[in-house]
Amino acid sequence: xxxxxxxxxxxxxxxxxxxxxxxxxxxxxxxxxxxxxxxxxxxxxxxxxxxxxxxxxxxxxxxxxxxxxxxxxxxxxxxxxxxxxxxxxxxxxxxxxxxxxxxxxxxxxxxxxxxxxxxxxxxxxxxxxxxxxxxxxxxxxxxxxxxxxxxxxxxxxxxxxxxxxxxxxxxxxxxxxxxxxxxxxxxxxxxxxxxxxxxxxxxxxxxxxxxxxxxxxxxxxxxxxxxxxxxxxxxxxxxxxxxxxxxxxxxxxxxxxxxx
Amino acid sequence: xxxxxxxxxxxxxxxxxxxxxxxxxxxxxxxxxxxxxxxxxxxxxxxxxxxxxxxxxxxxxxxxxxxxxxxxxxxxxxxxxxxxxxxxxxxxxxxxxxxxxxxxxxxxxxxxxxxxxxxxxxxxxxxxxxxxxxxxxxxxxxxxxxxxxxxxxxxxxxxxxxxxxxxxxxxxxxxxxxxxxxxxxxxxxxxxxxxxxxxxxxxxxxxxxxxxxxxxxxxxxxxxxxxxxxxxxxxxxxxxxxxxxxxxxxxxxxxxxxxx
Numbered sequence: 001x002x003x004x005x006x007x008x009x010x011x012x013x014x015x016x017x018x019x020x021x022x023x024x025x026x027x028x029x030x031x032x033x034x035x036x037x038x039x040x041x042x043x044x045x046x047x048x049x050x051x052x053x054x055x056x057x058x059x060x061x062x063x064x065x066x067x068x069x070x071x072x073x074x075x076x077x078x079x080x081x082x083x084x085x086x087x088x089x090x091x092x093x094x095x096x097x098x099x100x101x102x103x104x105x106x107x108x109x110x111x112x113x114x115x116x117x118x119x120x121x122x123x124x125x126x127x128x129x130x131x132x133x134x135x136x137x138x139x140x141x142x143x144x145x146x147x148x149x150x151x152x153x154x155x156x157x158x159x160x161x162x163x164x165x166x167x168x169x170x171x172x173x174x175x176x177x178x179x180x181x182x183x184x185x186x187x188x189x190x191x192x193x194x195x196x197x198x199x200x201x202x203x204x205x206x207x208x209x210x211x212x213x214x215x216x217x218x219x220x221x222x223x224x225x226x227x228x229x230x231x232x233x234x235x236x237x238x239x240x241x242x243x244x245x246x247x248x249x250x251x252x253x254x255x256x257x258x259x260x
Numbered sequence: 261x262x263x264x265x266x267x268x269x270x271x272x273x274x275x276x277x278x279x280x281x282x283x284x285x286x287x288x289x290x291x292x293x294x295x296x297x298x299x300x301x302x303x304x305x306x307x308x309x310x311x312x313x314x315x316x317x318x319x320x321x322x323x324x325x326x327x328x329x330x331x332x333x334x335x336x337x338x339x340x341x342x343x344x345x346x347x348x349x350x351x352x353x354x355x356x357x358x359x360x361x362x363x364x365x366x367x368x369x370x371x372x373x374x375x376x377x378x379x380x381x382x383x384x385x386x387x388x389x390x391x392x393x394x395x396x397x398x399x400x401x402x403x404x405x406x407x408x409x410x411x412x413x414x415x416x417x418x419x420x421x422x423x424x425x426x427x428x429x430x431x432x433x434x435x436x437x438x439x440x441x442x443x444x445x446x447x448x449x450x451x452x453x454x455x456x457x458x459x460x461x462x463x464x465x466x467x468x469x470x471x472x473x474x475x476x477x478x479x480x481x482x483x484x485x486x487x488x489x490x491x492x493x494x495x496x497x498x499x500x501x502x503x504x505x506x507x508x509x510x511x512x513x514x515x516x517x518x519x520x
Contacts, residue, residue, distance in 0.1 A: 043311060044310075045306070046305070046309070046336075047306030047369045048306040048370075049306070052303065055455075055467040057465070080453050106499065109499055118369070122366065122450055151517065158513055161506045163503075186501060190382055190383070193340050206315060207314065207317065209315065234514060236510055237502065237503060240446055240448075241369065241446060241497045241498060243496040243498040244445060246421045247445060250443040251442075251443040253418055257410050257414055257440075258407060258411075
């Protein structure tokens with residue numbers, strides 16, 4: 001019957017990733033931690049959920065009093081399972097990550113890490129996704145942990161607006177070179193795809209998705225600017241995808257279509 | 261060297277679904293059609309992409325002069341493959357669907373159909389996702405086809421704002437009972453999940469995701485209101501997930517955190 005906050009941790013790199021272990025180490029200073037994370041890497045799964053097959057849940061271990069569970073599902077499945085089935089009470093905070101690799105700019109839409117945070121926001125829970133701009137399995141998470149250690153208690157104390165979650169990206173720099181935190185908007189950038197076309201030993205063609213990340217926005221108010229200039233970026237992220245500014249014009253355009 | 265518009269069709273129910281065949285029948289009246297769609301159902305895949313495994317592409321058939329190709333990937337993979345690898349020129353329009361089942365309100369975020377349309381918008385292409393509010397494999401697509409037949413030529417002629425795609429949902433009603441089209445915003449509704457907990461023959465517990473869809477918004481400006489009241493809904497949909505209205509306050513809140 002502890003009064004410490006209950007913190008749910010998930011990620012998309014899988015329950016054994018170095019990033020999630022780093023996040024556990026920070027979060028358990030501030031609350032009772034339970035981990036419900038995918039049993040295998042689920043990067044780039046976006047907001048995918050499992051509706052046409054079954055889900056398994058397994059209790060793996062306790063790591064310094066933290067209960068660690070894995071599921072066969074996506075990051076979003078993990079949040080749904082934890083909140084609906086595994087936990088007796090709603091968590092006070094959901095944290096996702098620390099992702100191995102950037103989720104800045106348009107990556108938010110492909111990211112399993114951030115989709116878990118968005119799903120938590122959808123369920124009315126405060127949520128933060130943390131990502132370190134280093135894809136390596138053995139990336140150095142010291143700076144990311146330092147900022148998680150500042151941001152988690154700050155959010156527990158002050159809250160975040162309902163229906164919004166935070167997309168936090170940490171540059172690949174030593175702590176001493178990071179200048180601070182910028183709250184900013186998702187830069188207008190995108191992947192310019194290429195496919196690497198190959199032939200298998202039986203002569204069949206297959207493809208690997210690859211590509212270059214291109215930033216179309218030069219302003220200083222974006223997450224990419226912040227990260228390029230030595231700041232941690234925080235983008236408040238929501239789930240309303242309506243292009244509100246287009247409604248009026250499109251209503252005019254469609255006013256005579258299909259009317260009776 | 262045709263001057264007819266080039267229309268790319270995809271979906272998330274798979275290349276053999278009745279919905280995509282209905283969409284092909286309509287679209288080929290207005291342009292040269294190529295289909296690049298998943299080789300199996302990919303519902304609820306969200307904006308998932310395939311980065312850790314390979315992709316196959318197969319030419320299946322020509323159906324009334326329409327080239328039909330399937331891929332082993334997600335709906336978003338299909339758009340990327342078509343635009344980057346399969347087509348020699350950019351399509352003039354991307355249409356996704358017709359989905360078997362609603363993609364109104366928050367379903368947009370889980371939907372493979374709409375993620376394909378959002379991906380096309382990301383690539384700067386006009387795009388429409390069509391969904392019929394009937395999950396049945398043998399659903400009656402006549403009304404949906406009627407409205408696709410109004411909306412597709414309208415969009416080809418008038419365009420849509422850059423970076424925006426249309427989320428079109430059609431109620432499960434006969435054409436004669438549909439009152440017209442409403443351009444509206446994504447209703448604030450959500451799934452209140454339940455998990456159906458079962459035991460397999462070996463005694464192992466597993467779960468099926470299920471739940472009830474609950475609308476928290478009573479206004480008449482939403483897609484759910486339009487659909488409940490006999491209208492086709494169109495929600496202009498974008499890929500900027502920034503909660504712009506929260507930036508200023510959060511900047512104040514974080515102004516002293518981690519500064520040097």
